[in-house]
Amino acid sequence: MSTGPRYLALADELGALIHSGALRAGDRLPSVRQTCQTRHLSPATVFQAYYLLESRGLVSAAPRSGYFVNALPLGASPRTSQPSAQPGPVAVSELVFEVLGASSAAALLPLGSAFPAATLFPLEPLRRALQAGMRKLEPAQITAELPLGHEGLRRQIALRYLRLGISMAPDEIVLTNGALEALNLCLQVLTRPGDAVLIEAPGFYAALQALERLGLRAIEVPTHAGEGADLDAMAALIAEHRPKACWLMTSFQNPLGSLMPADKKRALVALLAGAGIPLIEDDVYAELHHGPDAALPAKAYAPQGQVLHCGSFSKCLAPGYRVGWAAPGPYLRQLQRLKLMSSLGVSLPAQAGLNEYLQGGAYDAHLRRLRAALASQQQAMLAALQAQLPAGARMTRPRGGYFIWVELPAACDALLLQRQLLAEGISTAPGPIFSARAEFRHCLRLNSGHPWDARMAAGIARLGALAKAQLAP
Amino acid sequence: MSTGPRYLALADELGALIHSGALRAGDRLPSVRQTCQTRHLSPATVFQAYYLLESRGLVSAAPRSGYFVNALPLGASPRTSQPSAQPGPVAVSELVFEVLGASSAAALLPLGSAFPAATLFPLEPLRRALQAGMRKLEPAQITAELPLGHEGLRRQIALRYLRLGISMAPDEIVLTNGALEALNLCLQVLTRPGDAVLIEAPGFYAALQALERLGLRAIEVPTHAGEGADLDAMAALIAEHRPKACWLMTSFQNPLGSLMPADKKRALVALLAGAGIPLIEDDVYAELHHGPDAALPAKAYAPQGQVLHCGSFSKCLAPGYRVGWAAPGPYLRQLQRLKLMSSLGVSLPAQAGLNEYLQGGAYDAHLRRLRAALASQQQAMLAALQAQLPAGARMTRPRGGYFIWVELPAACDALLLQRQLLAEGISTAPGPIFSARAEFRHCLRLNSGHPWDARMAAGIARLGALAKAQLAP
16 A cells, blocks of 8 residues: 555564564564665665654664564553443533533643644645635636535545445535535434434544433443454344444544454444445544554445445544545445535535645645654653553553543542643543543543643653542542 | 715715615705716716716616606515414424535526625735735634634624624623524524424525524514514414514515514514523624614613624625634523534634735625615615516515515415426426425515626526416416
8 A cells, every 4th residue: 555655664564564463572583684785775765664663663673673662551452342232322522522522622632632633733734725626626627616515526536436446427426515524424213212223432522422412311331452343242232122223433432442353344344234234334444544444344344235435534634624425335425415404515625625635645745744643642642651651551542543542540529620721722532532421431542643842741741640549448 | 874985974874865865766865066066076086976876777878867766666565474373393494405415507697596695795905814814813812712702703792792882791692503503503502302483484495494493483473574573473382382483584584584673683682581592593684784884783772681603704794614603692601511512613714814904904895885886776676576576466675684575476386496497497486485384385485685787687587487487367
């Protein structure tokens, strides 16, 4: 997949080996001379790759002996969740608004934010693309393209599907006001009030709110912090409760960061197809894999099946533009109509600008920089957490995205912690907002999407200190 | 209200007198010399005003004797509608999609379109404002301003309310993805499935679709083509059916173009307040008054009351930007939350661009040009309709907006006419799509928002010929 500079490809490849455990703490990297020979690279290229790995905190140089793999912060991973087995109504909205409302001030240290730092995005090139895209727009397009969305942009999105090996016509894509609208529309197409829907636990609070708003019951599936929803448990829940839909984030799940492996995605698709249950696949973090290889969505394993795949540019390119989409497969026509009735269409300047930017060909270079930044920020935050959190704390090490899920000792109260930290100018996202029944009270989600600096380090130190204080006798 | 060139103010003033009937066909305008004296204007200014009135088709020059008021196309107005008195479920969506789907091709003569011509909007200044607005946006604003919307833009909207004498804080305004999202959110805040909602008949098809989608029952209120909903009939329907909300377009209603007079708006507000029924006031054509004076919304007569006022820039400034708003009064918090859950926020480039444009101060000059164009296009289309339609046809002469509602002789079939005209490359909006029960079969809505030219004239001629052919024995 890597088409950028050679040093970056090499660094990404070695970084992935380290993350996967193929290279372990203390292992020596091949010498620069060896690597030059085996890979036909110049010494400058190999040095540059090794420097980058060092700056990501993955390796250290030992004078005269070469580069060695660092110990990753290897505290235990959180355990597979054990949510309530009975489906039930969702009642989380009030809590979510209370927490988010308090956390939105721009001056806060944004450990609880849902977005990466805006400075990680190509704001200036996007502005230029916006201008150029609008200049090219014919007046007649303005109203004619509104219902279906900008054709060029749908084509660009279709091309990115094609790169993943998924055949998709531009006409099969419904542009929406962010992926959140796509999710809401998909749920409305598939369900009626009172229906049950399978979701992960913990799960994205906006999905929980959507369920609550539409009067749906949540069936929370036990979810592994590394590999996502437990399919055996899901099969049992399906047999017992006959849900009408399943909503999952299969890659770099919010808040766990879990990545369902390819084989498991295949099995998921087979399980749901067998039960006749459509899958709403929320895949907004797909582009944010830290290693060189993209994770295929479940959609790739069911090209003709009932997978409603939802994506967005909000997390990987253009926050604030509010451009997302759904590729709803057999539900295309229903979704198109529901969108027409709900909001007519997506803001045209944003669509024209994104189309222009994507056509320009700079997207992949931006993504490589963004992924490298997210990977290195995550390493730094994990190291700080390892040093500061109380003994017994567990945390995820996602291979993509920018969330870290922390499981504190059971006696900790993340809602109390959230209020205490807020008083010191630090936001966090406490576990209960990710649960249909306010569970995960000793857990929290941290955002590692902001450049690591002294302020971030101080914030993690305060988090650790306050958590320890809660445990003091 | 007029702050533009003096000749324009004079032409608007005289034009309004003509439209209101104070000046009638054959009346002589005051001579240029008289007008110069009484109004302290230069002869050039007065001549420019009279030329403009002439170009609008309102007056004619008679050599050596001055300017005379033309006969307006004074066919009868449509009668007050008599919709079914029983509330019932709405089942219009399928027909609306069928008609609109067939009518969206850019090559059609857009007599059925819902938008004015894009060329009537300041596309180039808007593009520059978009660029400047984005340049001024701080990166931190991008995510911080998303939930509530761009503060500067909310302030600009609040200032426009203030010009109407309505006190409104920026924080009382909820920005939405067009007024359509605002309408949908208002209905969701006020109703539950099965509730009844008062609406005009004929009424805007998207509102009918919203009712259908939310499982609401429509109570269609008899509506006068000139002055809007019949309040006596409304009072009786309220007493009988206890609706949960009322949704009206009080100024330049779609499709009638009716304008509820100020006193009637006051009475409407009192009637609904007495019954405890909130009013959703859809006011997206407010800025498009043809005469010099703005029409105050019902909101102005109930500043603290239960009026959820909805506006938009889509019809008066920036089609395709999808920026609308609601000023929901006491329902502010509920609406804010529902919007957060539905689509999070509005596209930021569009908001930043509109804020910049409005701050720049060119909006009023644009509106004056737009209003003059819409008034003169309406005159031309009315004259053509008068000449071409079969005897017995009635039509509205709205004082704002760009719709003309035509009531053909009862034997005509507007759905058949729509298909016949479509085959000739001409779109129309047949009456049944504006009714909860597919009534108004002999009516249609025409769009006079496009520059009048030979192609438009030929389209109206074909409409007339096909309607007459339907009546032939």
